[in-house]
Amino acid sequence: MKSILRxxxxxxxxxxLSGCDWVVMSPAGDIAVQQxxxxxxxxxxxxxxxxxxxxLTFFFAWKYRESNKDAEYAPEWHHSTRLELVIxxxxxAIILVLGTVTWIATHKLDPYRPLDRIDAxxxxxxxxxxxVVEVVAIDWKWLFFYPEQGIATINELAAPVNTPIQFKxxxxxIMNSFFVPALAGQIYAMPGMQTNLNAxxxxxxxxxxxxxxxxxxxxxxxxxxxxxxxQDGFDAWVEKARAExxxxxxxxxxxxxxxxxREPVRYFNDVDPSLYEAILNMCxxxxxxxxxxxxxxxxxxxxxxxxxxxxxxxxxDNRHADEPSAAPAATFPEAGREARGDEPQGHQPRAVSPEExxxxxxxxxxxxxxxxxxxxxxxxxxxxxxxxxxxNDGGRTGR
Numbered sequence: 001m002k003s004i005l006r007x008x009x010x011x012x013x014x015x016x017l018s019g020c021d022w023v024v025m026s027p028a029g030d031i032a033v034q035q036x037x038x039x040x041x042x043x044x045x046x047x048x049x050x051x052x053x054x055x056l057t058f059f060f061a062w063k064y065r066e067s068n069k070d071a072e073y074a075p076e077w078h079h080s081t082r083l084e085l086v087i088x089x090x091x092x093a094i095i096l097v098l099g100t101v102t103w104i105a106t107h108k109l110d111p112y113r114p115l116d117r118i119d120a121x122x123x124x125x126x127x128x129x130x131x132v133v134e135v136v137a138i139d140w141k142w143l144f145f146y147p148e149q150g151i152a153t154i155n156e157l158a159a160p161v162n163t164p165i166q167f168k169x170x171x172x173x174i175m176n177s178f179f180v181p182a183l184a185g186q187i188y189a190m191p192g193m194q195t196n197l198n199a200x201x202x203x204x205x206x207x208x209x210x211x212x213x214x215x216x217x218x219x220x221x222x223x224x225x226x227x228x229x230x231q232d233g234f235d236a237w238v239e240k241a242r243a244e245x246x247x248x249x250x251x252x253x254x255x256x257x258x259x260x261x262r263e264p265v266r267y268f269n270d271v272d273p274s275l276y277e278a279i280l281n282m283c284x285x286x287x288x289x290x291x292x293x294x295x296x297x298x299x300x301x302x303x304x305x306x307x308x309x310x311x312x313x314x315x316x317d318n319r320h321a322d323e324p325s326a327a328p329a330a331t332f333p334e335a336g337r338e339a340r341g342d343e344p345q346g347h348q349p350r351a352v353s354p355e356e357x358x359x360x361x362x363x364x365x366x367x368x369x370x371x372x373x374x375x376x377x378x379x380x381x382x383x384x385x386x387x388x389x390x391x392n393d394g395g396r397t398g399r
Contacts, residue, residue: 137176
């Protein structure tokens with residue numbers, strides 16, 4: 001009966017694993033292949049220690065079992081130089097090899113490092129220019145700019161095979177992670193800064209891409225298809241985007257960046273060439289200060305008292321504060337799910353009922369320090385927080 005149960009469990013596990021996608025172990029891009037090889041090598045090196053230890057554990061338990069009267073009994077034994085050398089030299093050698101391989105691979109597979117080969121058998125041809133793709137992570141969709149082709153896409157990426165690709169990545173709001181397992185390892189996309197990734201796809205096909213960093217309600221649907229195409233196929237794809245696309249300027253982007261889910265593939269053919277830099281510098285909205293302007297002011301020693309006028313231009317997190325809802329497409333019914341409750345969905349407070357007016361935050365007195373209320377005349381300051389122990393002089397201490 002136990003044998004039948006054991007076999008059934010193994011069959012069930014095999015059936016479940018048969019549905020797994022082993023793309024990380026069977027990639028189509030040279031960078032991902034090298035990363036796969038590093039994973040395999042690291043695992044094999046560790047198994048050189050783990051397997052013998054597991055085997056010897058069971059062997060000793062069997063050999064020195066209570067019923068084996070022929071096993072040697074040596075209660076006074078405590079040291080063996082030969083055994084000590086084996087125990088320490090083997091792990092030390094593995095650590096040295098693994099450390100050396102990791103150090104070399106860390107520099108060779110640096111995502112910022114330009115590629116030096118197309119695949120294991122093909123060095124990088126001289127004079128070849130990489131395909132530049134500018135990536136913007138938006139809640140909850142991906143926006144891809146092709147500056148050299150003059151197009152942009154939503155949730156669809158394409159590149160010719162055996163051509164180096166240079167990705168420039170940023171985010172519109174919060175940190176995200178760009179990940180195409182068949183192409184290369186994941187790389188973070190963060191607002192106000194740019195990260196880079198150099199990669200190449202070696203086989204034609206359609207590969208899955210997604211966000212590898214949780215970023216809110218629509219994270220589960222933040223997927224896209226990456227098409228590895230021949231050069232002719234890529235040229236045809238670009239012409240398709242130009243033919244079916246619409247204009248994408250700053251006004252269109254401000255609508256596009258609002259959180260939304262399950263966005264269909266879209267194309268843009270008349271793209272503002274300065275839009276990506278404006279997104280990167282967080283100054284797409286009219287009147288907002290660009291990051292590079294702020295950096296220049298800081299490097300110049302600050303703006304002094306006059307810099308107070310920059311406050312409104314730096315309120316990036318409240319760029320939709322004047323709208324009734326900061327994310328109209330992220331809630332019911334646009335997102336296709338029921339509302340989670342009656343909590344406010346935007347930056348502004350919401351009225352309790354339709355008959356009541358929307359509450360407005362109480363303005364603060366500019367003469368007072370922010371967050372500090374003046375003490376009325378004749379009233380002594382009050383201690384806040386947990387009381388401390390009395391001192392010897394009758395006072396209190398916070399310790």
